[in-house]
Amino acid sequence: MSHHIIDFINISYSYPDGNKALENLNVRIHHGESVAIVGANGAGKSTMLKLLVGIFMPEEGEIRLGDMPVTKKTLNMIRQQIGFTFQDPEDQLFNTSVYNDVAFGPRNYGLDEPEVEKRVVRALQTVGIEHLMHRAPYKLSGGEKRAASIATVLSMEPSVLAMDEPTAALDPSSRRRLIKLLQGFLHTKLIATHDLDMALELCSRTIVLKNGRIEYDGPSADGMTNSKLLEQCGLELPLRLQGCPICGHKQVNKV
């Protein structure tokens, strides 16, 4: 596998109703990078991730993971390498227990039961919910569901994590735990999010999308402090860079 592991080459994609979701997208993501994909609603963030894992197929262009193009023939291998978590963790949890949900992927890839168990335990320990192993997913809190949904992909031991709005609907402490957890992962990470503070904290690189086109691709420290760029793209400065509405104090003056 080559050093630059993910390549989006001239990617265009339209929804079935004709709406252009992405247009002539060119991105190269290097091994081990953490990349935030930000943009207003409908900018194409989720679509970009769904194209990467082959839920959608591009109309034009090619996506490559290392030397392997994302095509229908390679989907199995691609999906083993890329762990994708949905915006709503409920979409990802469909078994009767957390254990079975986390074991679903490894079992489908034909691993024997002792190996499946090892992976499940390891994945659950990584996200800190091994004590919930036998609980029914519907009984978990929002933060626990999110952790379980991440464990479902970690058990497949992917090299890339693609996450769609991972902090959506999390309370502050669950969000903080998730950020710490993700900071500990050495995987290549692609995170589509509206949580610019998280993106700033977690990702060294940010891609700002506007109407399916890249408006900015560079260091998060530059992109996230450019209020003009962010406003043009329907975004705002991260909260920590905005003044306090009461005293005007900024949590961080300089990134």
Added chain:
Amino acid sequence: MGNMTLVYYKMFILDELAEKKTAIHRINPVIKLAVTLAYLLLVVSYGKYDISGLIPLFLYPVIILTVGDISLGPLLVGLAIAAPLVIGVGVFNPFLDRTIVFTVQGMDITAGMLSFISLLIKCVLTVTAALLLLATTGMNRIAAALRRLHVPQIFIMQLLLTYRYISVLMGEASRMYNAYTLRAPNQKGISRNVWGSLIGLLLLRTYDRAIRLYQAMKLRGFGNQYYGVSIDKLNKIDIIYLFAWTAFFLTAKFINISTLLGLLVTGVIK
């Protein structure tokens, strides 16, 4: 909490009960499945007027319920769902078949009444047995047992996906019901005018949700293959369980236990 939400949460109770560790829960799923199938066949094999033959069969659910530490509530919910259908089928029997079979203290008992009661008993026994299997085994282990019995994968996948779809459907229905009732606090139930659009939306929403679930499954390597949970090998207790119930079922089938007990109690047989 709306009624729909309660029903939605109650749906999962059987799966939770299946995680208990009682003696019944520890029995091999293949054996439990085989015993349940034998029991179902036995129940439906009785004639439509044979109530006395059916009565001893209540022993099976009573024992499983007691040893398996299963609460009656979830079973009653299941019975309440199945009962209207059976009542609808059998309710006219007493009117259609008026042949008098015997008289009790001046009241004529007709063949139609007997067949209706027999139908109700069969419904109670079969639905209870199926729910008890689910509550002591769980859907995943039942699927694994079916696979062990060489049931085709496609059938097992259909079963599992349908089971999952029911909860998706109920979840969406519960959310829509809550959204409706919160904005129509003075209404009882749902207005007839919006039933059409609500059902249409419900189907569209569950379809979308099912697609997302399917995508999540495909992303984790699902290829219409069934890789279920593993099942332990049979042990002595499993074999004893199988033989004990088989012996009881055969006895119940070929000897009318109710009549025998009646004759013993009344002193006809010494």
